[in-house]
Amino acid sequence: VKNFQSEFVHFIVTDESPYSQPQPKIEFNGKSFCFTGKFGYGQRKDCVVAIEARGGLFSSYVAVGLDYLVIGALDSPCWVRDNYGRKIEKAILLRREQGRPAIVSEDHWQKCLDGG
Numbered sequence: 408v409k410n411f412q413s414e415f416v417h418f419i420v421t422d423e424s425p426y427s428q429p430q431p432k433i434e435f436n437g438k439s440f441c442f443t444g445k446f447g448y449g450q451r452k453d454c455v456v457a458i459e460a461r462g463g464l465f466s467s468y469v470a471v472g473l474d475y476l477v478i479g480a481l482d483s484p485c486w487v488r489d490n491y492g493r494k495i496e497k498a499i500l501l502r503r504e505q506g507r508p509a510i511v512s513e514d515h516w517q518k519c520l521d522g523g
Contacts, residue, residue, distance in 0.1 A: 425478070425495050425498075425499055425510050426478070426510050426511060426512055426515075427502070427509040427510050427511060430509070430511050430512065430515040431509050431511070432519065433475060433509075433511065433515070433516060433519035434474075435458055435461035435462050435463040435519075436461065436462035436463070437462060437463075437464070438463050438464065438474040438475065439463070439464045439465070439466050439472065439473050439474045439475070440454075440458050440463050440464065440465060440466065440473075440474065440475045440476075440477060441465075441466045441467065441468065441469050441473055441475070441476050441477070441494065441498075441508070442454050442455075442476075442477050442479065443476060443477070443478055443479065443494040443495060444478050444479030444480075444481065444513075445479045445480075445481035446479040446480065446481065446513055447479070447480045447481055447513060448513060448517055454477070457520055461520070468494070469494045469497040469498045469501065469508070470501075471501065471505065473498070473501070473507065473508040474507060474508055474509065475508050475509050475510075475511055475516075476494060476495065476498040476508050476509070476510045476511070477511055477512075477513060477516045478495065478510065478511070478512055478513060479513050480512065480513040480514055495510065498510050
C-alpha cells in the first residue's frame with residue numbers, strides 16, 4: 408500500500424509543485440499548522456512560536472483536521488525522494504480526499520505572518 412501511495416503521489420506531482428494553487432490567504436487564529444523541511448525563518452521552534460503568537464496551533468504530524476502544511480524554503484525540489492517528503496505525500500493524499508490541508512511555501516507563509 409505504501410508503494411502505491413508513493414507512486415500515486417509521484418504521479419500527481421510529476422513536473423508540478425505540491426503547493427496549493429493558488430496558495431490561500433493564511434488564517435492563524437484557531438488553525439493548525441505542521442512544518443516540514445528546513446526553514447530560512449529559523450528553527451522549527453521559531454516557526455511554532457510565530458504561529459502560536461497569532462493564535463495558531465502546532466501539530467508535529469499530518470492528520471485529518473490539519474489546516475496547513477508549510478514546506479521550508481531551504482529544501483530540495485527532489486523532496487519526493489527524501490524523508491520529509493512523507494509529510495508532503497500524506498498531505499497531498501488528504502487534500503485530494505478531503506480538500507485540506509493547504510500546502511504552502513515558507514515564503515507565502517512568511518508573507519502572511521507579516522500581514523500580507
